[in-house]
């Protein structure tokens with residue numbers, strides 16, 4: 001299926017760049033830090049399980065954050081982030097595999113590689129604890145299938161976050177055997193964000209699957225809303241990258257302990 005006619009120009013450009021990108025020279029074998037265990041530790045500690053994202057820029061952000069990514073990551077952990085997400089996409093998000101390598105060496109929480117992986121060899125670009133596979137992108141021409149990529153990632157030892165946007169994609173993720181699912185509130189067709197998306201899709205996620213709410217979470221009210229709808233964890237980028245990263249992370253991870 002080629003759905004590229006339905007998606008926003010910025011996303012078509014992301015996908016075109018992803019198709020062109022090479023992979024690693026050698027097949028990786030990774031020894032990972034458990035994401036569910038990190039979420040459980042945060043819960044036990046009274047923190048909302050948040051994956052804070054080192055996201056220097058994006059197609060929907062003005063400007064670029066040029067601070068040292070390792071310093072930003074350390075501030076996120078100091079602010080209570082259970083895990084980190086690091087953009088490695090260079091062309092549209094200002095990320096790099098080197099950022100991830102340095103950050104993962106500097107922190108002890110699980111690190112998600114945030115990129116648009118469409119072929120098996122791209123899994124070998126850099127070691128991470130979790131890799132992202134986006135169902136929508138893996139329905140396009142010239143990409144590997146979700147099932148094959150999920151198996152290839154697990155063979156290398158990665159935990160896999162499978163991202164969906166609606167009930168049909170959720171079913172595809174579950175059929176493929178996903179055990180960590182992210183519901184993206186950002187629609188990759190129009191790039192608009194709607195927190196209703198998570199509330200619509202999350203009730204159909206089985207209890208034994210870890211479910212994340214992704215994108216558009218900015219306030220304590222948004223955190224409470226996603227948690228009430230069943231989110232085991234939250235993926236937050238822009239709201240944390242805007243201003244004091246430690247303070248923003250702390251504000252969003254401490255919402256359930258405030259009186």
Ligand SMILES: O=C(O)c1ccccc1NCC(=O)[C@H](O)[C@H](O)COP(=O)(O)O
Pocket residue numbers: 010011014053055058059060061184186188191214215216217235236237238239
């Ligand atoms: O963030 C974008 O502008 C974007 C544009 C096109 C495709 C994907 C995009 N974002 C990917 C993400 O999933 C987010 O970085 C992540 O969920 C955090 O979202 P937010 O908290 O809204 O920054």
